[in-house]
Amino acid sequence: MYESTISHHRMTQSIRKFEEKYTEKDVITISRAKKYQTIMGFGGAMTDATGINIVSLPKEAQDLLMQQYFGDNGIQYTIIRVPVGGSDFSTHPYTLDDTPNDSSFTNFKLAEEDYKYKIPLLKQAMNLSKTYPIKLMGAPWTAPPYMKDSKDYIGGGRLLDQYYPGYAEYLIKFLQAYKEEGLNFYIMSSQNEPVFGSAPGYDFNGMGFEPSSQAAFVGNHLGPSMEQNGLGNVKILIGDDQRPFMYRWVQIYLQNENASKYASGVGIHFYLDEEAPPEILTRIHELPGFENKFILYTEACQGSAGKFRGVRLGSWKFGTGYLSNIIDDLNNWSVGWVDWNMALDLEGGPNWAKNFVDSPIIVNASAKEFYKNPMYYALAHVSKFIVPGSVRIDMTNDSDFVKATAFETPNNQTVVVLLNTRDRETSISIKDEEKGYIANLKMEPESMITLVK
Structure with a gap:
C-alpha cells in the first residue's frame, strides 16, 4: 500500500x-x-517555461528534478507533450517561421528555445526512462500569423483556406527537424484548443478551427502529407480541447471519411470538466466509427481561474482535484492523462501573457531548490503503477x-x-x-x- x-x-x-x-x-x-482500455501512459509538457525553470537550477538539482519525473526512483512519466514553437508559457510569442509570406519556408528553423531547453531535456528524460520508452506528442498553438485572417499570434483568428497545405507542411517540417535531432514523435495534435482559439478574448497564442474545417485540414492535407513524407506512423490527434465540446466534435469528424481515416484519437483538456460529466467520454468511445481510436487527456493544470489563480504551494485540494479527475477519466475510457507544465517559478510562469497557473513542481531559482506540490503525488499514485500496457478491469x-x-x-x-x-x-x-x-x-x-x- x-x-x-x-x-x-x-x-x-x-x-x-x-x-x-x-x-x-x-x-x-x-x-x-x-x-476495457489499454493504457498509453501519463506525463506532462516540456514547455519553454518548464525548460527555463529546470535549467535555472544548479546541475545537481536539475538532475534530481528530472529523476523525480522520469527515473526509476521517480514517478516514471511516459508521455511528454511538446509545443510546436511558442505557447503562452514562453517569454515572447513566436512560431518557427515568422517571416511574412514565406510560403516556401525558406526561413523555417527550430527556435533557440528548442535547442537550449526542449531538445536537451527531452534527451535526458529518454535516457532516464529505462523501463518504458517515452512517447512524444507535438501540439501547435498557432500557425505563422501571415497564414491567419487576423495576422496575429493570439486567438480570435482562423487559418486562411489557401494556407491549409502550407500549415500541414509547417507541422511536417517540425517533425522532420526533431527527427534530425534524434527525436521521433508518437502523436501530432492537429491544433491546440481550436474551439477556444476562435474566441476574440483568447489573448495568447491560439488559432481557431470549426470541427468540419479541421476535419478537412486533417483529411485532405495533414494526413496525406504525413503519409507522403514517411510520417504515416505518427498518430494524428483531433480535438485537443475541452470535454463539453468534444462529443459533437468527434461526431462531425467521423462523418468525414478522409478525416476519420487519418485521425487516431481525440485529445481532451480538463478546464471545463465541471460543465460536462465524465460519462461523455464513454459516449464518445461508443460512437460508430470510433472503435479503433483512443481518448487521451492532453492538458490540465490547477490555478487557472477564479480566486485560486496562480501558485498555491502545498494546496491539498489541488492534489485531490487532480486524482478525482484522473479516476473519473480512466473509468470512462481515457488511455492516459497528460499534465501541463512540469515546472514553473514561484509566480507560475514565465508566461508572456501573464496567464500564470500552478504546477506539480515549483522552482525557486534564487534558493536553488524546488518543491513538490500535492499534485505531484496525485500523479504519482497513477503514473508509477498503472504502467503502459495496463488494462482496466471491471x-x-x-x-x-x-x-x-x-x-x-x-x-x-x-x-x-x-x-x-x-x-x-x-x-x-x-x-x-x-x-x-x-x-x-x-x-x-x-x-x-x-x-x-
Whole structure:
C-alpha cells in the first residue's frame, strides 16, 4: 500500500495482509470478467517555461528534478507533450517561421528555445526512462500569423483556406527537424484548443478551427502529407480541447471519411470538466466509427481561474482535484492523462501573457531548490503503477465517498487506486472477485492510496 495524506504521508509504503471477510459495509469489487482500455501512459509538457525553470537550477538539482519525473526512483512519466514553437508559457510569442509570406519556408528553423531547453531535456528524460520508452506528442498553438485572417499570434483568428497545405507542411517540417535531432514523435495534435482559439478574448497564442474545417485540414492535407513524407506512423490527434465540446466534435469528424481515416484519437483538456460529466467520454468511445481510436487527456493544470489563480504551494485540494479527475477519466475510457507544465517559478510562469497557473513542481531559482506540490503525488499514485500496457478491469463501487479505479499490468500485478473524497476518516472493503482477496482499509481524510498485489 502506498499512501499520501494531508497530514504527513507522501507515498508512504506499507505491507498489508488480506483478510477472510469484510469488516466494512461499503465494498469495492474488482473482476477480470470484463476488460476495457489499454493504457498509453501519463506525463506532462516540456514547455519553454518548464525548460527555463529546470535549467535555472544548479546541475545537481536539475538532475534530481528530472529523476523525480522520469527515473526509476521517480514517478516514471511516459508521455511528454511538446509545443510546436511558442505557447503562452514562453517569454515572447513566436512560431518557427515568422517571416511574412514565406510560403516556401525558406526561413523555417527550430527556435533557440528548442535547442537550449526542449531538445536537451527531452534527451535526458529518454535516457532516464529505462523501463518504458517515452512517447512524444507535438501540439501547435498557432500557425505563422501571415497564414491567419487576423495576422496575429493570439486567438480570435482562423487559418486562411489557401494556407491549409502550407500549415500541414509547417507541422511536417517540425517533425522532420526533431527527427534530425534524434527525436521521433508518437502523436501530432492537429491544433491546440481550436474551439477556444476562435474566441476574440483568447489573448495568447491560439488559432481557431470549426470541427468540419479541421476535419478537412486533417483529411485532405495533414494526413496525406504525413503519409507522403514517411510520417504515416505518427498518430494524428483531433480535438485537443475541452470535454463539453468534444462529443459533437468527434461526431462531425467521423462523418468525414478522409478525416476519420487519418485521425487516431481525440485529445481532451480538463478546464471545463465541471460543465460536462465524465460519462461523455464513454459516449464518445461508443460512437460508430470510433472503435479503433483512443481518448487521451492532453492538458490540465490547477490555478487557472477564479480566486485560486496562480501558485498555491502545498494546496491539498489541488492534489485531490487532480486524482478525482484522473479516476473519473480512466473509468470512462481515457488511455492516459497528460499534465501541463512540469515546472514553473514561484509566480507560475514565465508566461508572456501573464496567464500564470500552478504546477506539480515549483522552482525557486534564487534558493536553488524546488518543491513538490500535492499534485505531484496525485500523479504519482497513477503514473508509477498503472504502467503502459495496463488494462482496466471491471469494478463495482458501493461507496458514495471513495473513488476508485482498477487495472491489471503487463507483469500481472493488480493495481487499485483510491481517493477518499471526505474530510473525515472513511472505511472501505475491497474484494478481488476471481482471487478471493479481501482488503479492509481505514482511509484518512482526503487521502490517496494505491494498492499493488
